[in-house]
Amino acid sequence: MSRFCKSLFVFALFLPPTVALAFDNYAGVGRHATAAEVKAWDIDVRPDFKGLPKGAGNVERGQELFEEKCASCHGSFGESNEVFTPLIGGTKPEDIKSGRVSGFLTGDIPQRTTFTKVATISTVWDYIYRAMPWTAPKSLKPDDVYAILAYFLNLAEIVPGDFTLSDRNIAEVQARMPNRNGMTTDHGMWPGPSAKKGGIGNGGVPDVKNVACMKNCKPEVQIGSTLPEYARTAHGELRDQNRSFGPVRGTQTLGPEAAKKAADAGTLELATKSGCMACHGIKSKIVGPGYNEVVARYQGQPDAESRLVAKVKAGGQGVWGNVPMPPNGHLKDEDLTTLVKWILAGSK
Amino acid sequence: MGDIKQAGRLRPAPENFLSAEQITAVGSGRRDFLRKSFLAAGAALAAPLAARAAVDGDPDILNLPPWATSLGLPVATNPYGMPSKYESQLLRRESPGLTRVGGASVSFAPLQGLFGIITPSGLHFERHHQGWHDVDPARHRLMINGSDPAFLKKPKVYTMDELMRLPSVSRIHFIECGANTGLEWGNVAVPTVQYTHGMLSCSEFTGVPLKLLLEDCGVDYKKARYVLAEGGDGSAMTRTIPMEMVESGEVFVAYGQNGEMLRPENGYPLRLVVPGVQGVSWVKWLRRIEVGDQPYATKDEAIHYIDLQPSGLHRQYTSIQECKSVITTPSGGQTLLSQGFFNVSGLAWSGRGRIKQVDVSFDGGINWKTARLEGPIQNKALTRFNVDWVWDGKPAILQSRAIDETGYVQPTYGQLRKVRGTKSIYHNNAIQSWKVVESGEVSNVQVL
Numbered sequence: 001m002s003r004f005c006k007s008l009f010v011f012a013l014f015l016p017p018t019v020a021l022a023f024d025n026y027a028g029v030g031r032h033a034t035a036a037e038v039k040a041w042d043i044d045v046r047p048d049f050k051g052l053p054k055g056a057g058n059v060e061r062g063q064e065l066f067e068e069k070c071a072s073c074h075g076s077f078g079e080s081n082e083v084f085t086p087l088i089g090g091t092k093p094e095d096i097k098s099g100r101v102s103g104f105l106t107g108d109i110p111q112r113t114t115f116t117k118v119a120t121i122s123t124v125w126d127y128i129y130r131a132m133p134w135t136a137p138k139s140l141k142p143d144d145v146y147a148i149l150a151y152f153l154n155l156a157e158i159v160p161g162d163f164t165l166s167d168r169n170i171a172e173v174q175a176r177m178p179n180r181n182g183m184t185t186d187h188g189m190w191p192g193p194s195a196k197k198g199g200i201g202n203g204g205v206p207d208v209k210n211v212a213c214m215k216n217c218k219p220e221v222q223i224g225s226t227l228p229e230y231a232r233t234a235h236g237e238l239r240d241q242n243r244s245f246g247p248v249r250g251t252q253t254l255g256p257e258a259a260k261k262a263a264d265a266g267t268l269e270l271a272t273k274s275g276c277m278a279c280h281g282i283k284s285k286i287v288g289p290g291y292n293e294v295v296a297r298y299q300g301q302p303d304a305e306s307r308l309v310a311k312v313k314a315g316g317q318g319v320w321g322n323v324p325m326p327p328n329g330h331l332k333d334e335d336l337t338t339l340v341k342w343i344l345a346g347s348k
Numbered sequence: 349m350g351d352i353k354q355a356g357r358l359r360p361a362p363e364n365f366l367s368a369e370q371i372t373a374v375g376s377g378r379r380d381f382l383r384k385s386f387l388a389a390g391a392a393l394a395a396p397l398a399a400r401a402a403v404d405g406d407p408d409i410l411n412l413p414p415w416a417t418s419l420g421l422p423v424a425t426n427p428y429g430m431p432s433k434y435e436s437q438l439l440r441r442e443s444p445g446l447t448r449v450g451g452a453s454v455s456f457a458p459l460q461g462l463f464g465i466i467t468p469s470g471l472h473f474e475r476h477h478q479g480w481h482d483v484d485p486a487r488h489r490l491m492i493n494g495s496d497p498a499f500l501k502k503p504k505v506y507t508m509d510e511l512m513r514l515p516s517v518s519r520i521h522f523i524e525c526g527a528n529t530g531l532e533w534g535n536v537a538v539p540t541v542q543y544t545h546g547m548l549s550c551s552e553f554t555g556v557p558l559k560l561l562l563e564d565c566g567v568d569y570k571k572a573r574y575v576l577a578e579g580g581d582g583s584a585m586t587r588t589i590p591m592e593m594v595e596s597g598e599v600f601v602a603y604g605q606n607g608e609m610l611r612p613e614n615g616y617p618l619r620l621v622v623p624g625v626q627g628v629s630w631v632k633w634l635r636r637i638e639v640g641d642q643p644y645a646t647k648d649e650a651i652h653y654i655d656l657q658p659s660g661l662h663r664q665y666t667s668i669q670e671c672k673s674v675i676t677t678p679s680g681g682q683t684l685l686s687q688g689f690f691n692v693s694g695l696a697w698s699g700r701g702r703i704k705q706v707d708v709s710f711d712g713g714i715n716w717k718t719a720r721l722e723g724p725i726q727n728k729a730l731t732r733f734n735v736d737w738v739w740d741g742k743p744a745i746l747q748s749r750a751i752d753e754t755g756y757v758q759p760t761y762g763q764l765r766k767v768r769g770t771k772s773i774y775h776n777n778a779i780q781s782w783k784v785v786e787s788g789e790v791s792n793v794q795v796l
Binding site: 022023024025026028029030031032033037038041042043044046047048050051082083084100101104105112114117118119120122123124126127130131134137138182183184185187188189190191192193198199200201204206207208209210211212213214215216217218220221222223224225226227228231232234235236238240241242243244245246247248249250251253272277278 | 434435437438439441443444445448449450451452458460461477478491492493495501502503504505506510513514535536537538539540542543560563564565566567573576578582583584586589590591592593624625635636638640642643644645646647650651654655656657659660661662663664665666667668670677678680681682683684685690691699700705707711712713714715716718745749751756757758759760761762763764766767768775783789790791792793794795796
């Protein structure tokens with residue numbers, strides 16, 4: 001570091017003060033990024049739309065794309081709460097006028113959806129382009145993103161059904177975002193300078209002030225909440241989440257059926273690790289059928305286990321609809337058998 | 349025989365030597381069973397010796413164990429060493445029902461059994477937004493550019509080879525998810541400290557100050573007042589950081605963690621370290637830094653990681669993790685072995701600097717006693733505290749309250765909710781309470 005500081009100092013002596021910093025300080029380290037490299041990676045879009053690629057897409061095209069690439073997780077209308085929290089819902093026409101989602105003011109908002117929260121349309125464009133679809137991020141073209149976003153905006157009743165969203169009219173849509181006035185940066189948790197000094201936040205001033213009283217600090221202890229009984233057992237056998245020696249033991253939380261449950265939890269973990277749970281629910285369809293549906297279909301068939309093992313291994317399409325199940329050659333045969341037995345036994 | 353009973357009480361094996369009923373019995377003051385258990389355990393060994401052992405002393409002293417009477421394993425039996433087979437219970441775990449997709453989820457560190465301040469790398473909490481990858485370091489690049497060409501003289505690309513040639517720093521810092529303890533804003537929801545506070549870890553990180561890299565690219569600090577950090581994974585996670593923090597020299601790009609390279613789940617081979625700031629800003633698999641003149645309102649600072657206030661407004665760009673502490677031993681979901689002496693131990697930390705003092709209460713916050721801080725106390729790092737306690741078998745409520753070098757005192761639930769309500773999700777740094785009942789069972793409660 002000292003050599004660096006010294007060269008900085010020498011530089012400062014000979015150059016006007018506006019060019020205070022040396023650069024290219026480390027011979028042999030780092031190289032100029034080419035224009036093509038920067039273009040390939042610099043994909044962020046800011047609230048002022050700096051970085052937004054040119055393009056356009058309409059609601060109809062967006063609906064097609066959404067059905068094909070997004071609906072299996074988000075539901076056809078962005079309403080699904082199965083895999084992710086809902087994208088759409090909870091906003092009202094008057095919110096578009098005020099720029100505040102009224103449900104947050106009245107408390108009448110059962111679930112916070114993306115469109116109830118987000119103030120900046122750029123955020124949604126940027127995120128879809130960089131990270132969606134879930135299993136194939138960065139595969140959408142800018143026109144696809146405009147189209148999908150146009151479909152969202154129509155579902156949220158911000159634009160009409162014949163709308164085409166483009167880089168030229170996105171600022172007009174921003175002016176209709178239902179929660180565009182719903183953010184504040186007036187708090188003490190921004191580590192930069194305050195709004196008064198050209199930054200954001202209040203400069204780090206905390207919003208609560210406790211004092212370090214040491215003796216007779218209050219007349220009585222007021223308990224606000226205790227652990228509900230269901231929550232005591234919801235995290236499994238706590239005895240097994242602590243050492244079996246030392247000053248304490250984990251509290252035994254499960255009954256005599258603990259061993260069976262633990263074994264099932266192990267299989268669920270195997271199913272999760274093997275990627276099964278991304279597409280199948282135990283009691284509900286996600287992308288593929290729920291395990292309850294599989295049991296219902298194969299119940300009573302003597303060769304169910306061997307047939308299912310073969311199916312899971314090879315993959316398939318058509319039995320449960322058009323979404324294909326990929327082959328699972330990476331799974332060990334014994335794990336496959338464990339999983340299939342578990343599913344057929346009710347996957348509890 | 350009193351001494352031998354003592355030895356029997358501490359005897360760790362066979363596993364689960366004490367049943368739940370026996371532990372309950374300890375709490376109620378009955379101890380005669382301990383002697384019986386001890387005798388039974390002795391009897392389980394070689395029968396002819398048992399009777400004599402019980403009379404003469406602890407069979408684990410009188411009968412030499414196999415490891416004292418046989419040859420051990422050679423060096424490099426495990427080329428990468430692993431914990432003892434007896435340490436299989438402290439694992440990072442998920443909270444059932446918290447999330448629905450493992451790729452966008454969290455696993456919690458088992459704080460209830462950890463010592464000191466360094467989190468073993470294999471137990472570091474995980475938070476992924478779109479799954480994790482084991483990135484090939486030979487193909488990893490860090491790009492630095494400007495949102496405007498005027499902000500940086502020369503956009504550059506660095507390989508891992510090049511980054512690891514540069515002057516490095518090694519510093520110990522905590523990392524805490526902004527949503528840590530978020531499940532507990534409204535009421536008690538989870539049983540143990542692993543799930544209440546386990547999105548918290550602390551490591552020694554090694555890397556290159558971001559300031560050095562930006563200056564190597566010829567940054568114009570006058571124009572570029574914000575930094576965008578971007579990940580190289582599918583989610584390409586992005587967060588805005590103020591340039592002041594970078595200029596302070598605290599922010600660095602890290603490749604090392606606890607003496608080895610970062611673990612894949614923690615961003616191998618390169619992540620950002622933003623001391624004192626919530627974990628989401630410590631972008632993993634870091635591929636790009638952009639300097640700019642305004643904040644970016646990325647997904648994780650405009651849709652998630654925004655704090656809903658009673659006014660109906662969401663606080664945006666909340667970043668600092670305010671002063672907080674928690675007792676880890678004893679803690680929720682544990683049962684004390686008997687009345688008597690305990691070393692009560694916990695962790696304190698602050699995103700605004702060093703911990704100055706930690707006080708512990710055994711009566712729910714009426715009276716407080718100052719704890720010992722284990723040094724050296726470091727900037728924006730976990731600080732371990734310990735305090736003596738003799739449990740008299742009566743109900744107690746244990747709390748810890750940290751004070752940082754700015755003088756900020758960790759708030760109560762009542763104080764925090766009065767200002768922020770119960771729907772913030774993020775930045776819950778309230779004082780944690782653990783209730784101890786006569787049986788010795790410790791459980792999670794909230795004192796207002």
